[in-house]
Amino acid sequence: MDFSLSTDEARFRDGLRAWLRENLPASSSGRGQITGDTQTLEDRRRWQRSVYEAGYAGVSWPVEFAGRGGTLMQQMIVNEEMAAAKAPDLINVIGLFMAGPTIIAHGTQEQKQRYLKPLLRGDEIWCQGFSEPNSGSDLASLRTRAVVDGDDFVINGQKVWTTLAHVARWCILLTRTESVEAAHSGLTYIIVDMQSPGIEVKPLRQMTGDAEFNEIYFTDVRVPRVNVLGAIGEGWRVAMTTLMHERASLGVGLQVRSRIAVDDLRTLARATQANGHSRADDALVRQRIAQLVIEVEAMKFNSYRGLTQMLKGEEPGPEGSINKLMWSEVNQRIQETALEVIGPYGALAEGEERAPQRGRWSYSFLRARANSIEGGTSEVLRNILAERVLGLPRSR
């Protein structure tokens, strides 16, 4: 065991830190999510461009596809340092963590040449069309249909929970090319130009009041057949690559985000007074915060164990799913504890002057409810752990 960085890695980290000191945008909102607000979108696009130009986007991607050709360790250092500096998310999150790695794994040479560089530069934003109103956890039951017609697919259907669809140029779309009975084997993974005629994007307002997500309606949308990723009927296998990368990338990023949230909670508890005492002097509050700190630390070391396996060239272990499951539940308890610490101020809305930090905890409390649903519900993740890690029989 050795938790130190090599000389090269330390130099890389120091270089990144120096770059962040010079280049981090001053007005980072601290909100992780991207909403419809155009100013934020433009800021984030500019931010990604500058991160790319400094060589910190696509760190572990091959050089021939505009990546840095760096190591997994360097990628982890970037994730940790960006989160620790509370840097804004890069705008192209779906592209970087889902579409890009899937294209690298399954794309043709032409597709890699065409899509990856503009993706890394933030010139072309990507979105993901997987979930449908009637296909959430049971993704393979999806009904958005792609019918071959000459050199094109003709696509009809509806997708939902599509982050960034309103500004995206491309969508990684999972479609049905065979009957519903064919289930997994009847799916095809297609790259769709969001500027195509017949695509309508409507914002989806969520319980926080924001609209981070969209619905997309496809009516007779024509897409060239060469836009298939993988092969016709291979969509499920390709989609699994996307989801694996989603959870693996969540693994490292999320534990850093939780560490920041729990640090903020400690500060909040210290600063909040009740009956002449700091809330941090309350034995129950201390117990709850300490437990959260411990679980966040456990997530950190879970992800380091996973990283060690990957550095040895082994397949990532179950840590990705374990950490996603832990993170969502830990983050919800962090938020619940924060609102309990501030008592009746927790009943106030975001933006209210009298609320601590203008109600930021009220917002994050509400936003955290999605954590155990997005990126795989806790129930689906427990199925994955039970069936694929423990080898228990399928429950369906």
Add this chain to the structure above:
Amino acid sequence: MNFGFSEEQGLLRDQARDFLDRECPTTRVRELMATDSGYDDAMYRRMAELGWTAIPFAESHGGLGLGLVDLTVVLEEMGRHVAPSPLQSSVGLAGMTLLAGGTEAQKAAHLPGICDGSQRATVALVEDSGRWDAAGVRLPAQRSGDAYVLRGEKLFVSDAHVADWIIVATRTGGDGNGGDGGLTLLIVDGKSPGVRLQPLATMDQTRRLFSVVFDDVEVSADAVVGEPDQGWTTLTRGLDCALVTISAELCGTAQRVLELSVEYAKTRQQFGRPIGAYQAVSHKCADMLVQVESAKSLTYYAAWAVDNDADDAPLAASMAKAYASDAARNVAGNGIQVHGGIGFTWEHDMHLYFKRAKWGETMLGDATYHRERVARLLEL
């Protein structure tokens, strides 16, 4: 960055598992539970021959010159087998405390016997208040010329019946109401006149606890471990090691419960299907996996941190113990639930693991105690 075990550590784990599978199946554990001593001295000597008792000590003291990470590997396997053995108290607790604060003469006198398995030792800390902190130590050691005279009772002393020497935490100053000063650690010969043992009937019969009464027991001033009145500082370092080794045992115990439960859930049929096909059962198993893996992650890091004297070593040790304590109790409890009625019988092994989990949770402070220590170390 390498958060994995070395090839040698992998071999050590294989060796430990093979040995214990062969020498210490639960049928043997049950036989030993029914004996007076509660363990097999010949088995202990064979473990010593394999080098397990010598792992963390310097070669000059008869040790292997390895570290706490290596010891963790062996103790995790011991926990997996609910092995009855004074290895935890002799090596993880007393040996590491002596290593942390003993003089060269003390180490030269006592460690070779621990390493070769000819001697056993323990630590006597807690009294009838049940407190694991410095304030719980009241037993006085009166200075009398060149000697100390101990009078009082210690409780929950592990394996005192086989201890050739005992490190006793005594009060030599302060009032016990503030600060950690005023404690002195003294090495007492287990056979000294005035040392009286009374076994305490334990829930986990694979682990033996004692009341040890010191009836005007006299020891010379060179029996002090570390500095007089500064004993807590030394003891804390020893305890941090033992927190890691007990956490490792808890990880092994919980891992075994998980494996047995998954195996049972795959084969036990109800309503025409294996019970593991029901999410009420399979999701419980998934939660057990999350807890087992997280307990291991915290424990392995804590072993490395304590071994390397990292700044966060005390924090890491308490985090591991807090998490592993709750995890092992939960996992073992869920293990009984997954097994249903058979899991509640004496015949089935589940209760061995459940009781061991409770033993480990209780020893050296439970999760509540260590969460408060974490809060204090973080200046919350």
